[in-house]
């Protein structure tokens with residue numbers, strides 16, 4: 153599952169310190185430390201992955217997905233550490249999660265994204281996500297709208313393909 157430079161693997165409790173530090177640096181309303189413990193230990197619908205640098209074990213990116221109703225993968229959170237952006241890690245991690253979701257039985261995927269977050273929207277559009285609804289004032293910090301984006305059909309990727317060719321810095 154690894155290439156020189158980076159590997160994708162499930163998130164572990166031991167990753168939470170690094171993940172939470174990134175979370176606080178990246179998001180205006182970060183998830184708490186405990187919410188990551190809950191996702192890993194108690195939320196049976198939740199699947200989490202990290203991209204780890206090799207050697208070194210630095211967390212470069214992470215993603216949390218929820219299998220909702222058994223057939224929709226909801227991308228609950230995705231982030232790439234600022235120093236690792238624009239090298240294809242976000243694309244690779246999302247491809248991996250969509251493939252894993254499909255292998256777990258998901259037929260479609262969905263997510264919410266801030267209306268102002270054009271970088272993320274561009275990434276999602278590349279996979280075929282389309283805006284299907286606007287949730288007015290969804291975000292608590294600034295009452296920004298959320299775009300609900302949906303990918304109607306999963307299945308083009310396998311996790312094996314998606315974890316190949318991780319970029320080497």
Ligand SMILES: CC(C)(COP(=O)(O)OP(=O)(O)OC[C@H]1O[C@@H](n2cnc3c(N)ncnc32)[C@H](O)[C@@H]1OP(=O)(O)O)[C@@H](O)C(=O)NCCC(=O)NCCS
Nearest residue numbers: 230231232237238239240241242243264265271272274275
């Ligand atoms: C959105 C995010 C995950 C993208 O991660 P990344 O590893 O930098 O993205 P990639 O290098 O895989 O880029 C894939 C494509 O996404 C788009 N993209 C990524 N960053 C972009 C930017 N700053 N501006 C415009 N398009 C961007 C481009 O189409 C890019 O392809 P290209 O580099 O060939 O042009 C990252 O910017 C991030 O963590 N942002 C903060 C957290 C966040 O907004 N998460 C999403 C919440 S919904």
